[in-house]
Amino acid sequence: RGALWRGTFASFIILFIFGAITLVIFKGADLMQQGELASEHFFTFLLMTGLVAGSIGGMAAQFSALQRGLGAIESVMDIVDQAREVEDLNASTPDLSLRQTVTLTDVHFNYPQRPDVQVLKGLNLRIDAGDQVALVGTSGAGKSTVASLLLRFHEPDTGVLQVGDVPADELDLRGYRQRVAFVPQEVILFGGDLRSNIRYGRPDATDEEIVDAAKRAYAWNFIQDFPEGLDTLVGERGVQLSGGQRQRIAIARAILKDPDLLILDEATSALDSTSEREVQAALDALMKGRSSVVIAHRLSTVKNASRICVMEDGRVVEEGRHEELMGRGGHYAQLVKNQELAG
Known part of the structure; x- marks a missing residue:
């Protein structure tokens, strides 16, 4: 179930990013034809958009790692919250002998x-x-x-x-x-x-x-x-x-x-x-x-x-x-x- 959810989330992110880039390309090309946008500025913007898109695309993996980390913390806290068998680990132990029945x-x-x-x-x-x-x-x-x-x-x-x-x-x-x-x-x-x-x-x-x-x-x-x-x-x-x-x-x-x-x-x-x-x-x-x-x-x-x-x-x-x-x-x-x- 978790894998299905992560896959759906990642697919949504990828679809959103590529859709946004496609719209930017079409709009940028239109502005260049009208002379309102220089070509070097447009390609610089595309490069920056790609870098941002890559970072956003990694959100799914990071979110998955965060979920695994939270699960691990819960397991650790379950152990930490258990009652100790020995309360004072530094206390001296009495001299016992089991050399008897x-x-x-x-x-x-x-x-x-x-x-x-x-x-x-x-x-x-x-x-x-x-x-x-x-x-x-x-x-x-x-x-x-x-x-x-x-x-x-x-x-x-x-x-x-x-x-x-x-x-x-x-x-x-x-x-x-x-x-x-x-x-x-x-x-x-x-x-x-x-x-x-x-x-x-x-x-x-x-x-x-x-x-x-x-x-x-x-x-x-x-x-x-x-x-x-x-x-x-x-x-x-x-x-x-x-x-x-x-x-x-x-x-x-x-x-x-x-x-x-x-x-x-x-x-x-x-x-x-x-x-x-x-x-x-x-x-x-x-x-x-x-x-x-x-x-x-x-x-x-x-x-x-x-x-x-x-x-x-x-x-x-x-x-x-x-x-x-x-x-x-x-x-x-x-x-x-x-x-x-x-x-």
Whole structure:
């Protein structure tokens, strides 16, 4: 509709300009024949008219750009007008520790965009200090939603997220998130160099600490292969790096942050077998000695988890260690069988 309106407006402007020029030419020619207008003055006037006409003809494009700009301003103002999660960004954060039991109790949740679709339906989940808890299940079971709640991107509609005996909504949000690290399937890298992308995990880190984190993430070897080393520009969203390299940069970032709680959302599902082995080795080093929640697509990556929780229809329907769950022959055993059949 907007394009049709702009096209109509531009056509009107062009028709008006050329009509006016045509009239000027006829009138000027008549005046020249009558000797009332010198030819040099007439051609000068035509030249000036052409310049003015060109400027007027550009009004349609400028008006279109103005409309797009106003639309962009509205989008920006929608963001500016949103309530801040953290009111004082310069305030000091209290010293929090998540090295204790984290629980989700009887949690129900709907996304605001789809209030009629309940994603979590009475979820109960316990993450003991130092445990590696794996969340498995079919697509749409609610695994990534659990990660969003643990990161406090959303709050439960009903139920409670607790750290120890304290409800999470009573804890300082910045302090809480500073103790949590998240490694997603699609890693977000910025268009700067490798050093700044790793340092994003802890802005005050020294170069020595960055190098140590890169080594522990199995990223240092490929970083050294670049002529500029840590000063290598990764391109917008990290396009200059492979998927496995981007994952290891994200892991180095998480190692540098030294979180109490680590959340991995299918961090190896999109990688080839060689990259997966390297990234999995880095993840194993990262998870050692800290609480972690692993959302897994490839069940072979979570066989050694402290506890595997099988999710279905927004609930945990089965939990235990790999051998225990396989022995039961329930939901988990069926998932493993289906994945083996799929190759």
